[in-house]
Amino acid sequence: MLQRLDIRTVRYDRFSDEVLMDGRKIVVAVTKDALEALYNRALAPDEAILRAVDEAKRLTRLAEIIPADDGRVLITKERLLNDGQFGLAEESRS
Numbered sequence: 001m002l003q004r005l006d007i008r009t010v011r012y013d014r015f016s017d018e019v020l021m022d023g024r025k026i027v028v029a030v031t032k033d034a035l036e037a038l039y040n041r042a043l044a045p046d047e048a049i050l051r052a053v054d055e056a057k058r059l060t061r062l063a064e065i066i067p068a069d070d071g072r073v074l075i076t077k078e079r080l081l082n083d084g085q086f087g088l089a090e091e092s093r094s
Contacts, residue, residue: 005060007053012045018074019052021059026068028059034077 009022017032035051036043043051052059062080063073 005056005063007056010049010053012049014045019048021052021056023060023063023073026063026071026073028063028073028075030055030059030075030080031077034075034080037077038080 005021005023005028007021009020011020012018013020013029016029018029019032019035021028021030030052032043032045032048035048035055038055039051058080059075062075066073066075066079
């Protein structure tokens with residue numbers, strides 16, 4: 001099912017250091033350190049929100065690839081930088 005992320009619902013969760021965005025039946029959470037790794041610099045919470053909005057297309061694609069856990073898709077640094085192919089780099093090294 002094609003996810004559509006509503007950028008009007010983007011917000012920052014200070015407890016978990018994640019940017020949250022609502023989809024149809026899910027919440028997409030991207031960690032602040034993932035956005036910092038993508039942009040190769042430290043980001044303030046407000047900047048992290050803006051960068052997540054800039055990357056909405058990529059986050060939408062990742063929301064399709066990464067399975068939801070209890071209605072939440074968590075996008076970590078490894079998944080964001082590897083286009084959702086978490087674990088494939090370790091398998092190919094073995």
